[in-house]
Structures are given as structure tokens and as C-alpha cells.
Amino acid sequence: MTVTKALGFRSAGIAAGIKDNDALDLALVVNDGPQYVAAGRFTSNRVQAAPVMWSRQVLAAAKVRAVVLNSGGANACTGPEGFADTHRTAESVAANLSCSAAEVAVCSTGLIGERLPIEALLNAIPEAVSMLGTDDDRAAAQAIMTTDSVPKHTSRTTSGWTIGGMAKGAGMLAPGLATMLVVITTDALIDSAIAEEALGHACRHTFDRLDSDGSMSTNDTVLLLASGAAGIEVDVETFTSELTAVCHDLGMQMLADAEGSTKDIAITVTGAASEDDAVEVARCVARDNLVKTALYGSDPNWGRIVAAIGTSQAKFEPDRIDVTINGVQICRNTAAAANRSLVDLTSRAVDITIELNAGDDCATVWTNDLSHAYVEENSAYSS
Amino acid sequence: MTVTKALGFRSAGIAAGIKDNDALDLALVVNDGPQYVAAGRFTSNRVQAAPVMWSRQVLAAAKVRAVVLNSGGANACTGPEGFADTHRTAESVAANLSCSAAEVAVCSTGLIGERLPIEALLNAIPEAVSMLGTDDDRAAAQAIMTTDSVPKHTSRTTSGWTIGGMAKGAGMLAPGLATMLVVITTDALIDSAIAEEALGHACRHTFDRLDSDGSMSTNDTVLLLASGAAGIEVDVETFTSELTAVCHDLGMQMLADAEGSTKDIAITVTGAASEDDAVEVARCVARDNLVKTALYGSDPNWGRIVAAIGTSQAKFEPDRIDVTINGVQICRNTAAAANRSLVDLTSRAVDITIELNAGDDCATVWTNDLSHAYVEENSAYSS
Structure with a gap:
């Protein structure tokens, strides 16, 4: 019940x-x-x-x-x-x-x-x-x-x-x-x-x-x-x-249950100057089609993530961004860190943590990948 | 040369x-x-x-x-x-x-x-x-x-x-x-x-x-x-x-030549209170994945267009929006007008005109549809 x-x-x-x-x-x-x-x-x-x-x-x-x-x-x-x-x-x-x-x-x-x-x-x-x-x-x-x-x-x-x-x-x-x-x-x-x-x-x-x-x-x-x-x-x-x-x-x-999705993606922004900043940065990443298609392809493409972060107005230094995907810190100070082949993206759940090094606030936004099935469902279904 | x-x-x-x-x-x-x-x-x-x-x-x-x-x-x-x-x-x-x-x-x-x-x-x-x-x-x-x-x-x-x-x-x-x-x-x-x-x-x-x-x-x-x-x-x-x-x-x-695209879409906003308003509204529509997938499916889904317009901060009355697709005024005063079957979306070029009835300014933003090939190219190509 x-x-x-x-x-x-x-x-x-x-x-x-x-x-x-x-x-x-x-x-x-x-x-x-x-x-x-x-x-x-x-x-x-x-x-x-x-x-x-x-x-x-x-x-x-x-x-x-x-x-x-x-x-x-x-x-x-x-x-x-x-x-x-x-x-x-x-x-x-x-x-x-x-x-x-x-x-x-x-x-x-x-x-x-x-x-x-x-x-x-x-x-x-x-x-x-x-x-x-x-x-x-x-x-x-x-x-x-x-x-x-x-x-x-x-x-x-x-x-x-x-x-x-x-x-x-x-x-x-x-x-x-x-x-x-x-x-x-x-x-x-x-x-x-x-x-x-x-x-x-x-x-x-x-x-x-x-x-x-x-x-x-x-x-x-x-x-x-x-x-x-x-x-x-x-x-x-x-x-x-x-x-x-x-x-x-x-x-x-x-x-x-999101249409056509193959990944549940939690984007957590830490070290933000405010909770609003953390949400804004996470949402910029969540909405980026190149990030979403990369994750559909199980590609830990942190370059696209950093490019999406750069479109936000949140407070941060552009050369102080760290990105961790499923526990592997793949980007440190906005440059390559661990080898991208270390990131395991085979499971449905994906955790992306973005450290802005600009404060103490944090927030999580949840999103999905952008898949063939999403395109299929939404090009065929008039909703 | x-x-x-x-x-x-x-x-x-x-x-x-x-x-x-x-x-x-x-x-x-x-x-x-x-x-x-x-x-x-x-x-x-x-x-x-x-x-x-x-x-x-x-x-x-x-x-x-x-x-x-x-x-x-x-x-x-x-x-x-x-x-x-x-x-x-x-x-x-x-x-x-x-x-x-x-x-x-x-x-x-x-x-x-x-x-x-x-x-x-x-x-x-x-x-x-x-x-x-x-x-x-x-x-x-x-x-x-x-x-x-x-x-x-x-x-x-x-x-x-x-x-x-x-x-x-x-x-x-x-x-x-x-x-x-x-x-x-x-x-x-x-x-x-x-x-x-x-x-x-x-x-x-x-x-x-x-x-x-x-x-x-x-x-x-x-x-x-x-x-x-x-x-x-x-x-x-x-x-x-x-x-x-x-x-x-x-x-x-x-x-x-945009990746995987099948449509070249010109979104023209007229009757805006300012040119900036016109650009903002056109961009909200251009970036909406449900609009883009609908156009990939040759579906003149004006409801998704109006929903995208509603996310903008531009000046307009929510019940005064008109939408014309390839010459057919399919939405008048934010409600159905001409039958959607009259809209021909078979060609690559698509013209969407949005009349805000809020002023005299206008602008055009160009975009593409969201296709299987876009997903394929961007999930397979690490760029």
C-alpha cells in the first residue's frame, strides 16, 4: 500500500x-x-x-x-x-x-x-x-x-x-x-x-x-x-x-525509469562557495549533451565535464577544478591526473564528484545519460 | 581560394x-x-x-x-x-x-x-x-x-x-x-x-x-x-x-555539417520586447532535447516548443504565444490552431517562427535536430 x-x-x-x-x-x-x-x-x-x-x-x-x-x-x-x-x-x-x-x-x-x-x-x-x-x-x-x-x-x-x-x-x-x-x-x-x-x-x-x-x-x-x-x-x-x-x-x-536511460548519474559538487553555486555547476554538467553521450558510451571524458563547468557563473578558479569519476580522480587542477582507463563505467550507477576548491558547500544533482533509446522514444512518441 | x-x-x-x-x-x-x-x-x-x-x-x-x-x-x-x-x-x-x-x-x-x-x-x-x-x-x-x-x-x-x-x-x-x-x-x-x-x-x-x-x-x-x-x-x-x-x-x-544532424532549424522569434529577449527565447527552444528529438522524428510538436519557451525569463504573456512551423500556424494564443498534419517536415530546412506579441524586436537562432547519429558519434568519439 x-x-x-x-x-x-x-x-x-x-x-x-x-x-x-x-x-x-x-x-x-x-x-x-x-x-x-x-x-x-x-x-x-x-x-x-x-x-x-x-x-x-x-x-x-x-x-x-x-x-x-x-x-x-x-x-x-x-x-x-x-x-x-x-x-x-x-x-x-x-x-x-x-x-x-x-x-x-x-x-x-x-x-x-x-x-x-x-x-x-x-x-x-x-x-x-x-x-x-x-x-x-x-x-x-x-x-x-x-x-x-x-x-x-x-x-x-x-x-x-x-x-x-x-x-x-x-x-x-x-x-x-x-x-x-x-x-x-x-x-x-x-x-x-x-x-x-x-x-x-x-x-x-x-x-x-x-x-x-x-x-x-x-x-x-x-x-x-x-x-x-x-x-x-x-x-x-x-x-x-x-x-x-x-x-x-x-x-x-x-x-x-527515465526514458531510454542506461545510467543513473549522481553529480556531486563539493568545495563550492555556496549551495546555489554547487547546484548550478552540477546542473550545467547534468544538462550537457556531450557529457551525457560520453557516459552512454562509458567514456570517462572529463574534458567535456570541465568544459561544461566552465559555462557556469559559479565562483571558482578555472585552473583549480578536480574531477573524480567512480572513485578515480581523473582530473586535478583542471589537468589530467589518473589514467582514464582506470575508471570502471560498466555499472548503471555513476558517481561524479567535482571539487571546486572555492568553499565548503556541496550539493548533488541526479541525471541520466543520452542514449539511442532516448532519441528513439522521443522522436517517435508525441508527448 | x-x-x-x-x-x-x-x-x-x-x-x-x-x-x-x-x-x-x-x-x-x-x-x-x-x-x-x-x-x-x-x-x-x-x-x-x-x-x-x-x-x-x-x-x-x-x-x-x-x-x-x-x-x-x-x-x-x-x-x-x-x-x-x-x-x-x-x-x-x-x-x-x-x-x-x-x-x-x-x-x-x-x-x-x-x-x-x-x-x-x-x-x-x-x-x-x-x-x-x-x-x-x-x-x-x-x-x-x-x-x-x-x-x-x-x-x-x-x-x-x-x-x-x-x-x-x-x-x-x-x-x-x-x-x-x-x-x-x-x-x-x-x-x-x-x-x-x-x-x-x-x-x-x-x-x-x-x-x-x-x-x-x-x-x-x-x-x-x-x-x-x-x-x-x-x-x-x-x-x-x-x-x-x-x-x-x-x-x-x-x-x-553538424554531427549527425538531419535538420537545419532556423528559430525566429518575432514580437519580442527586446532583441535579447528574442535571442533568449530562441535559444531555450534550440537547446531543448525534446524539441530536437521531435524534429528528428518530423513531428511538429508545438507543445514541446511552448513548454521550452515557458522556461525563459523573456517578457511575454503565457497565453499569447503563436507558433508557425514551415509556414503553418499550428499554435495561436498558446493553444492549437491549424492541424499538425498540415506541416511538411520532410526537407532538411525547418523554419520555426515564434510570435511573442510583446514588442517589435526579433532574432534568429540556428540549431540542429538530435538524432541517433549524434548519439552514436558522441558516445563513440572521445573529443
Whole structure:
């Protein structure tokens, strides 16, 4: 169990006919209380899907009774009509649950620029509500998949309270705030201030540092719902720590399932003058196509890494960069050190550590390689 | 004839044994005067190759007698020893030409992070000097090729004076200032102020807007040498116009030869609040891997284009974007307009026009698609 492992939540995942192939495509997560605390993070892309615009308004009140999610269409760049579709979806869910539409968040994912088959979606909502339960919440995780090859979910239980979550995301993984659709539920007794602070911290250190392909979605949404049903008060430090672990787990699942990838690459920048500098340098390297293709070819090409670092504005001396790949310091003071043949790049996990020798801060950004399969999937799949 | 079509120049291209395969790898371009006016532009990458550091110093005096260029090694990230190699190269050329090393610019291209076979290079310089002539300057253009499939050169003659140029560049084509090695010669009678102003304008509107793969080289250099041998004074407007045409021609040759590319894509942003805004938006689209893979698949996926635009900081209203691909307005007011099946993407040339409806400025950035062959070439070739 994932989103329903925490007490106070029910979920459903059904086939509403939004996708062509009878696949699950509509998910519902309902908070039965007693509390309805919520926090959310959304894409920082300035072009935002209708459900993002809607859910931002819902989250402003920090109270969410239900989240309805669909795959098979992003409802992005669909004009006022697309926003009306989202509005009608929330109203229909609210009517079926006897709550207010202003308490219903909406998430969509799929092709940008096309209207949803809204009648099919609305017609399926009563069925989704009738299917709500705590037994099979993997159906909900499956219903939000697009190019994902596996559903993504996790949970942690500590001292009598639980956090669980589900996620979808396999492409367009470059964050402004979030990178994907994620719903996290908890039965901890927390207020909205704790929810807000914890989610901000967790996103900043996990989803915001996942940059698979440099492309930013119009639909990214991360929602945290807290029912308080466990009746256990949790302080902000403890809750933040557990929530960050859940988000990290979901983020690594997305990394491992990224479109066409053959490598999971952790780029850690140390010795930075600030954490922001460390993130900037790591992201420059993560987004460089020549670095990504080299790693696909299992080539420890530190020259391309250093060239990518040189495009950043972070504080460092250009002749003081060290690069270590999978434990072998292959570059010292921006010149060749250990022989590149010593670097073993046969496994999926790749660790790149960049020492800037400019301070004491550090950060890690996770990315993937750029493979034939990525090109194949994204030249053939209209998403 | 290219760099020697203008009066007052000789060139040579020989095999010095820097490359393994007996290919031409050392080029020399000499200005015989009577003037030795020069201007240069270099990569804005903060990690700069030894020859870039050297040539910046040479160009500070705006006087260049000769340029020596090698392929087969970038001499980047090679520490003080690499800088000494460049220095010795310039001194050797100067000794053979009876000029000062401070008048000899050096350019290198190839793998980052490895020392040049400097003895082989130095031993070959007398031969290069002995081969100097005006008959076969294509050998010089060939000697600077790396992954280029064809040598790149052009020339224009107007009213008794000439500009000619040669270039290499097929990967790491994303400019800070330049994107490649380029040597341009002219016999026009111009002073260094005209050379400087004209080269700045020309680079800004051509090489700076060529962004094949988003990766920025450590070695980019563009040099303009003026001999004054035609004895014809040329005003700054006329010279700038002709020089820009030469740079545009060379830039389009690099675009057409970009590694693994199947499309030459011109992204024109109109209705921008400023020219900088137009360039920023065009570059965001040019660098987006999902846009590039879609175009490789001949998919007019305007949703990915709009999502990329949304990551820019330019001034625009997110619901006022229009996108036209090859003459078909496929998106109006950030929503679907003409049917995507109307867009013909079968030819190599692709025109994308983005109207921001935010002002009167415009700019074009040129890029390529992201193909299987790009991945193949850059995962197999250590450059």
C-alpha cells in the first residue's frame, strides 16, 4: 500500500477511456480526515497547464479533500476551454464526495495542446468514487503512468505514523519546483505551517535536483495531504526528515525509469562557495549533451565535464577544478591526473564528484545519460 | 581560394603527425602586409585552452603576422606545460618568419585534456613555412578539420577588395562568442577600430546565434586579419555588411555539417520586447532535447516548443504565444490552431517562427535536430 497506507485515505484507479487502449487512466485519492491539511509545489514553467492553475488556487487555502489525476492528456495549452474542463472535473468529484470543488485538486499528464475527452472523464467519476478503498492503491499509481514502465510508490512508518506516496515521471524531468505528478499522504498530526515548510525542504533537496533531460514540464505537481488520523503530533524536524526520505525514494525511482536511460548519474559538487553555486555547476554538467553521450558510451571524458563547468557563473578558479569519476580522480587542477582507463563505467550507477576548491558547500544533482533509446522514444512518441 | 583570395596572404596545410592517420593537421596563415591589422573573438567558456589564453594576449595589440592552427588536440586543460607548448609553437613560427612571437596567434582543436605531441608539431613548422603559397589554401581548411566531413570556406569580392575565410566546426557548437575555429582575411584598407567593430557585429549576428548542441568549447576562436594590400579604403558600414555575410556563410556551412544532424532549424522569434529577449527565447527552444528529438522524428510538436519557451525569463504573456512551423500556424494564443498534419517536415530546412506579441524586436537562432547519429558519434568519439 502506498497512498492508503497512512490512515484516513482511500484511493481508486480506473480506465475512463481517456487513453485509447483501455489502460488505467483516472486516479482518485481522498482524504477522509479528521484533518485536511495540504501543501503543494508546482512547475516553475511560465506556461502552465489548466490543472496547475486550478490546483494552485485550491492549495492557497491549504485544505484538500481529494485529488483527481488523469493520464492520457496534459490539458496544457488548451485555452479557457481547457480550464473549464478542469473546473468541471473538480466540481464533479466534489458533487460525488459531498464537498466543495475548491477542496479538490486536479492533475493531468500526457500530450500538450489537446483537449481532454471530457465527457468520458466526467462519466467515469462516479465509478472512480464507487471504487474508492484502501486495498488496491497501486491501481491509482498505475493510472497516472505515461511513458513510465513501472508504477512508482513508497511508504515509511515510524513511531506509529506513516508517510506514503505515488509518482509518475519518466521524461521532461527537469525541475523548476517539482518534476512530475506526486501525491504524498500522511496520517501524522501536523499543521499547514509544518506541511509547507517540510514540503519546501524536501522538494528543494530531491525533486528539484533531479534533471534527467533538461526539459521542464507544464504540469509538474507535488501534493502533500495530511489526515491526522494517527492522532500523533510530529515536530517539523522529524516530519521534514521522513518526508525528504520519501521524496528521495520516489525521485530515485523516476531516475531509474527515465526514458531510454542506461545510467543513473549522481553529480556531486563539493568545495563550492555556496549551495546555489554547487547546484548550478552540477546542473550545467547534468544538462550537457556531450557529457551525457560520453557516459552512454562509458567514456570517462572529463574534458567535456570541465568544459561544461566552465559555462557556469559559479565562483571558482578555472585552473583549480578536480574531477573524480567512480572513485578515480581523473582530473586535478583542471589537468589530467589518473589514467582514464582506470575508471570502471560498466555499472548503471555513476558517481561524479567535482571539487571546486572555492568553499565548503556541496550539493548533488541526479541525471541520466543520452542514449539511442532516448532519441528513439522521443522522436517517435508525441508527448 | 579562401584565406588567400585576399591580396597579401599566404597559407599552407600539412601533415605534422599530430593525428595518427597521416591526415593534414597543421595549418599556417601568414599576412604579408603592408598592414597587419587584426581583431579576434574567443570562447566565453571560463575554462579556456592554452592557445586561447595566448591568442587573447596577441590580439590585445591588434597586430597579427601569422596564425598557426592544429587539429588532433585542443591543448585545453593541460596546465602550465600546455601553455608552454603554445608559447614554443608561436616562437618557432616567429623564428621561421622573422617576426615576433607576440605577433603569432595560435589555435588548437581536438581532444581536451591531453598534451600535444609538441616535438612533432615543432619539427613540422619549417615545412609548413616552406609550403606557404597562394595556390592551395584548401589544404589549410582541411588541416583544421576534426569531425567535420567537409572543409569550410568562402569568399566575397566587391569593388576591388576581398574577404575570404575558412572554418572548422561540427560539434560543441554553442557560442559564448564564437563556436569554432575561423580565420578570415581581407585586403581592404581598414584600421583596427573598424576591424573590431565589424567583427563584434558579425559574430553577434551569426556565430553567436548558432547553437547546434548547447555545448560550449574551450577553444573557440574567430580571427580577422587585414593586409590592406588592395589599397582600397572601406568604411565601417560596408565592411561590416560584407564581413557579416562571410560569417553567415561559414556559420551555415557548420550548421549543415553538424554531427549527425538531419535538420537545419532556423528559430525566429518575432514580437519580442527586446532583441535579447528574442535571442533568449530562441535559444531555450534550440537547446531543448525534446524539441530536437521531435524534429528528428518530423513531428511538429508545438507543445514541446511552448513548454521550452515557458522556461525563459523573456517578457511575454503565457497565453499569447503563436507558433508557425514551415509556414503553418499550428499554435495561436498558446493553444492549437491549424492541424499538425498540415506541416511538411520532410526537407532538411525547418523554419520555426515564434510570435511573442510583446514588442517589435526579433532574432534568429540556428540549431540542429538530435538524432541517433549524434548519439552514436558522441558516445563513440572521445573529443
